[in-house]
Amino acid sequence: MANLLTLKATLRYTKPAVWRRLVLPDTFTFWELHFALQLAFGWGNAHLFEFSTGWGSPSDFLTGTPPAQPGNEQDMPEWWRDPRQVALTEVLRAPKDKVSYVYDMGDHWEHELVVEKTAPLAASAPLPPVRCPDGRRAGPPEDIGGIPGYEMLLDALAEKAAGTRKRMPSHFAGLGKYDPDLPELDLVNEHLAALPDLIAEENAFLEEYRRQLAAQPRPTRQQPTADQLLQLLAAPKKPKKS
Known part of the structure; x- marks a missing residue:
């Protein structure tokens, strides 16, 4: 029987904490959970990700970004698993079960995901859409420089609000009217309502990309002609060093 999970996702090292509460079916895979988290925090699915049951060793690794190129599965570590084939269950x-989710290996946004409660779903009932009923603060902008860059942004915004700074630093230009206090849950839920379509589009894009790569002719080494072989054999040999 399927269950409805209530997860609390907290972006580690943020003060005040940036977090989201998600309600979703446990029939999800970690691939689907990845996209739900992207929408919940306002990320753009522009970087690699991974899920793990700890914070370091390969044995803690659960799943992560699937390889885009055909055949690259063979080059992945033996402990790597396809997120499209790993179920949340x-x-x-159960409550207090948890995993970590890292997005963007450069900025290294670490999220702690904890099950708060579960509720059974009727077998005949359709799976409900993912919801984000609660959360605090806006997710940091992409490519801001991780937690240090995010803290610099918060300091600059506070100085500007206090009147001690006239304009934002140039490397924060283009952020628009970013308000770190607003989680914009209405917009988050609007995006989550389209989650199935987003996942379908991403799956189709990935498969098409792989198909196109597989269809490209592979470079082959040109074989020397008979004349080239004769020239090679007739070439003077360098004396061996004694």
């Missing part, structure tokens, strides 16, 4: 089954 492998590790998220």
Whole structure:
């Protein structure tokens, strides 16, 4: 029987904490959860990601970004698993179960995901859409420089609000009217309502990309002609060093 999970996702090292509460079916895969988190925090799915049950060793690794190129699965570490084939129920089954989610290996946004409660779903009932009923603060902008860059942004915004700074630093230009206090939950839920379509589009894009790569002719080494072989054999040999 399927269950409805209530997860609290907290972006680690943020003060005040940036977090979201998500309600979603446990029939999800970690691939689907990844996109739900992207929408919940306002990320743009522009970087690699991984889920793990700890914070360091390969044995903690659960799943992560699937390879885009055909055949690259063979080059992945033996502990790598495809997120499209790893169900949430492998590790998220009861209250207090938790995993970590890292997005963008450069900025390294670490999220702690904790199951707060579960509720059974009727077998005949359709799966409900993912919801974000609660949350605090806006997610940091993409490519801001991780937690240090985010803290610099908050300081600059506070100085500007206090009148001690006239304009934002140039590297924060283009952020628009970013308000770190507003989680914009209405917009988050509007985006989450379209989550199935987004995942379908991403799956189709990935498969088409892989198909096009597979269709490209592979470079082949040109074989030397008979004349080239004769010239090579007739070439003077360098004396061996004694």
